[in-house]
Amino acid sequence: KAGVTQTPRYLIKTRGQQVTLSCSPISGHRSVSWYQQTPGQGLQFLFEYFSETQRNKGNFPGRFSGRQFSNSRSEMNVSTLELGDSALYLCASSLWPGGDQPQHFGDGTRLSIL
């Protein structure tokens, strides 16, 4: 069974640019969550999507947005990039939404802002 696939694995951008990250969940999983991981803050919840609807959102500015498609694939977008956005962005899928569901993580996209 294929796992969660995130693309690209690495990305280098400059301040002010925007970026789109992609996540393909495990087949049959309908919920997708996004997390930001940094050495200082650890894993921080960004948002969760289920049935193409955002169900939960973490404490991040509006520059961070996402969407989910009818095949459950998800994208997240960060606009007007700042140096502090450098991080590992992780996507996780689960059968159903909710914090009690086991999360199956991809290997992440490492975003570096110059």
Next chain:
Amino acid sequence: TQLLEQSPQFLSIQEGENLTVYCNSSSVFSSLQWYRQEPGEGPVLLVTVVTGGEVKKLKRLTFQFGDARKDSSLHITAAQPGDTGLYLCAGQEAGGANNLFFGTGTRLTVIP
């Protein structure tokens, strides 16, 4: 302020030693999960505990959920180099937001 505090933050031990990692909070959790993350990879789920006082064993790993569902511990017996990694606890706050909060992490290094 982190909802879930883990201790210790870093741990370096010799192969064969035992260790315990703690995950503490002032909040009550409806469930708690433990993950292990290796460099360059995403976290992998080890176990989920849902009942206060629950103990689960996974080979040399023993997980316990506190009676009040505010804390948890992970005990590793006879650690091996393959146990090296970042250990993360994560929980859904009871009656709170319906998303997962992750702990601050414990980075374990087992020296051969």
